[in-house]
Amino acid sequence: MKKVAIFYKTFSTFGGQEKVVYNFSHFLAQKGYWVEVYAYKVKSPSKLPNLIVRKVLVPNLGRAFRNLFFSLLSYLVAKKLKEEGFITLGFGKTFYQDIFRAGGGVHKYYVERAKYKYESSVGRALYTLKKKLLPSYWVTSFIEKLTFESPNLKAIIVPTNFVKDQILTFYSPKADLVLIRNGVNLLRFSPEKRYLGDKLREELGISKSEFVFSYVSSNFELKGFQYLLKACQILKERGINFKLIAAGDSSKRWMEKLKGRGLEGRVYLLGKVSNVESVYLASNFFVYPTLFDASSNAVLEAMACGIPVIASKYSGTGELITEGVSGFLISSPENPEEIALKMELALKSSFREMGLATRKEAEKYPEEKVFDEYEKVLRSI
Numbered sequence: 001m002k003k004v005a006i007f008y009k010t011f012s013t014f015g016g017q018e019k020v021v022y023n024f025s026h027f028l029a030q031k032g033y034w035v036e037v038y039a040y041k042v043k044s045p046s047k048l049p050n051l052i053v054r055k056v057l058v059p060n061l062g063r064a065f066r067n068l069f070f071s072l073l074s075y076l077v078a079k080k081l082k083e084e085g086f087i088t089l090g091f092g093k094t095f096y097q098d099i100f101r102a103g104g105g106v107h108k109y110y111v112e113r114a115k116y117k118y119e120s121s122v123g124r125a126l127y128t129l130k131k132k133l134l135p136s137y138w139v140t141s142f143i144e145k146l147t148f149e150s151p152n153l154k155a156i157i158v159p160t161n162f163v164k165d166q167i168l169t170f171y172s173p174k175a176d177l178v179l180i181r182n183g184v185n186l187l188r189f190s191p192e193k194r195y196l197g198d199k200l201r202e203e204l205g206i207s208k209s210e211f212v213f214s215y216v217s218s219n220f221e222l223k224g225f226q227y228l229l230k231a232c233q234i235l236k237e238r239g240i241n242f243k244l245i246a247a248g249d250s251s252k253r254w255m256e257k258l259k260g261r262g263l264e265g266r267v268y269l270l271g272k273v274s275n276v277e278s279v280y281l282a283s284n285f286f287v288y289p290t291l292f293d294a295s296s297n298a299v300l301e302a303m304a305c306g307i308p309v310i311a312s313k314y315s316g317t318g319e320l321i322t323e324g325v326s327g328f329l330i331s332s333p334e335n336p337e338e339i340a341l342k343m344e345l346a347l348k349s350s351f352r353e354m355g356l357a358t359r360k361e362a363e364k365y366p367e368e369k370v371f372d373e374y375e376k377v378l379r380s381i
Contacts, residue, residue, distance in 0.1 A: 003086045005087070007089070008021045011053050033050070038056055039053065087378060089101070099378065101156075101157040106169075119227075154380075157178050158180075184297070190306075210241070214279050214280055214283035215246040216280070224289035224334070228336075229258060245270065248271070248272060255269060288302075288309065288310065288311050288318075289339050290333060296317040308346070309321055
């Protein structure tokens with residue numbers, strides 16, 4: 001029986017990377033592997049006898065110390081387990097493994113992009129200064145260097161070329177970089193469920209003839225919603241008719257921003273939505289001006305629904321979009337004028353034909369095949 005050890009801070013069914021760790025560990029166990037997961041937050045139980053989840057104790061003395069302590073502990077445990085014949089996989093801030101999945105990109109680059117959450121140059125400068133004064137910034141960069149440049153590392157799995165380019169820009173990896181994109185549930189996110197979108201339109205009082213944009217995110221600020229609202233204001237002032245349905249946040253702060261730009265009746269804030277596919281399917285175009293997203297699942301989900309996409313080049317998954325064929329790309333998501341321009345192009349486009357192209361592209365990435373690709377890398381070690 002092949003033995004595998006996985007290291008990540010959290011074992012849970014909730015969250016992006018967390019869900020990958022949870023599902024992949026069960027996938028391996030079901031394949032007959034002996035799997036041990038090491039985490040300091042265990043929020044979901046193992047469902048299989050050959051999948052052991054070991055909770056490690058990490059002192060809560062701030063993010064920097066917590067990350068450093070867990071990475072050092074992972075190093076000591078992994079070193080011992082490798083002597084016992086385990087193949088080791090890292091999914092987070094660890095630096096001694098055979099395979100590492102770089103799901104979040106490079107921290108230094110993230111900070112450089114995240115400063116655009118602030119609309120003023122002063123706010124951006126203060127954010128950057130604050131981040132670089134924090135110990136966590138330097139600890140994270142130190143751990144990343146140990147990880148990506150480790151002579152023990154055999155493979156680095158990257159979800160997009162966007163992440164791959166970051167690693168090659170900031171570090172000198174000795175391991176192979178293997179591109180394995182995220183997958184999508186092609187049954188849940190499907191054009192055949194268009195009735196869900198029609199139902200949502202009806203509930204919101206939007207007619208079938210109106211042109212609707214959609215937006216989905218759990219982090220509106222990082223994913224550029226403030227700039228999208230400005231773009232919507234620009235379109236409104238030009239006398240262009242459209243609606244925008246946004247899911248993920250309906251807090252007072254964003255409601256006030258919406259009203260301040262005179263977008264009541266144009267923009268609908270739904271908050272958290274369980275059947276998010278209905279939001280995509282209620283729209284003609286999905287717009288996602290994110291400032292940074294290593295590999296956007298939202299973009300891939302919209303594509304699977306047969307909805308063309310306006311995606312930021314910093315979305316990772318946006319590299320699947322062919323300009324003018326399956327959607328449009330935004331080179332500067334912090335520029336509302338560019339977002340507005342691409343939205344105008346969408347309004348004039350043959351969006352139904354473009355939707356067929358996005359669905360065809362999404363069909364190349366069924367979620368059930370992603371872990372098969374991971375296992376191929378594991379078997380090559």
